[in-house]
Amino acid sequence: MKKRFSSHELFELRNAIPIRWLIRDELQIPSKISEGVFRFLCPVCHEFQTATHPATNLARCFKCENNFNTIDLVIADKGLGFIESVMFLKQILGMSPNRNGDTAQAVRTLAAGIEFSMPGLR
Numbered sequence: 001m002k003k004r005f006s007s008h009e010l011f012e013l014r015n016a017i018p019i020r021w022l023i024r025d026e027l028q029i030p031s032k033i034s035e036g037v038f039r040f041l042c043p044v045c046h047e048f049q050t051a052t053h054p055a056t057n058l059a060r061c062f063k064c065e066n067n068f069n070t071i072d073l074v075i076a077d078k079g080l081g082f083i084e085s086v087m088f089l090k091q092i093l094g095m096s097p098n099r100n101g102d103t104a105q106a107v108r109t110l111a112a113g114i115e116f117s118m119p120g121l122r
């Protein structure tokens, strides 16, 4: 079977789309702030015993012990297959608030690091 998506594309979809924004604004999964913690209705077990981690851009349900990245969430919430879910995320990536922000910054940081580590090439 032909590989349809590059690992870079999938990495970007998992990381450049903020998971809370995806849950609240795009998938419109019921969510709330409880005791300072963002919680969403788990699409698998329909409990609010969940949390998200902005640093890893992952969501977790403590009740059914599922971990979700952005692709997993679309699969679970919309009942789509993997390829359809990736296509859905590619469409909304352009609307994501992090678009061109994090990715461009990461590339610049990486480029700067390479320059500093190879002074002899200047």
Ligand SMILES: [Zn+2]
Binding pocket: 042, 043, 044, 045, 046, 047, 061, 062, 063, 064, 065, 066
């Ligand atoms: Zn759950």
